[in-house]
Amino acid sequence: MELFVTVCWIILGMVVISIFGSILRFISRLLKPTPKSNRNASGNYKSKNTVSKGKSIICFYCGQENEYGEIYCSKCGQKLDYSKKCKKCNGLNEPNATHCTYCGEKFDE
Numbered sequence: 001m002e003l004f005v006t007v008c009w010i011i012l013g014m015v016v017i018s019i020f021g022s023i024l025r026f027i028s029r030l031l032k033p034t035p036k037s038n039r040n041a042s043g044n045y046k047s048k049n050t051v052s053k054g055k056s057i058i059c060f061y062c063g064q065e066n067e068y069g070e071i072y073c074s075k076c077g078q079k080l081d082y083s084k085k086c087k088k089c090n091g092l093n094e095p096n097a098t099h100c101t102y103c104g105e106k107f108d109e
């Protein structure tokens with residue numbers, strides 16, 4: 001009987017530690033400062049032909065408005081969807097765009 005109780009306490013301790021670790025990771029993500037440089041969330045420099053002042057892209061997971069050219073959402077961390085790349089200028093466009101926002105080239109549907 002003592003062995004059973006000991007094993008139960010060990011399992012309970014592992015569960016509590018796991019939950020505590022998850023809570024700490026969640027809090028650290030909330031407190032992490034948003035970088036305000038010309039680097040994106042992965043630490044790479046943003047491509048000059050993808051960043052445009054005044055443009056933004058909406059995260060399809062949480063609805064957060066992000067600076068155009070970012071790779072990951074600043075709120076939920078999900079990868080942003082840039083599914084249309086212009087063949088003429090290589091500009092990244094929103095998935096529902098019918099024309100390139102940089103050069104005006106019409107996309108093939």
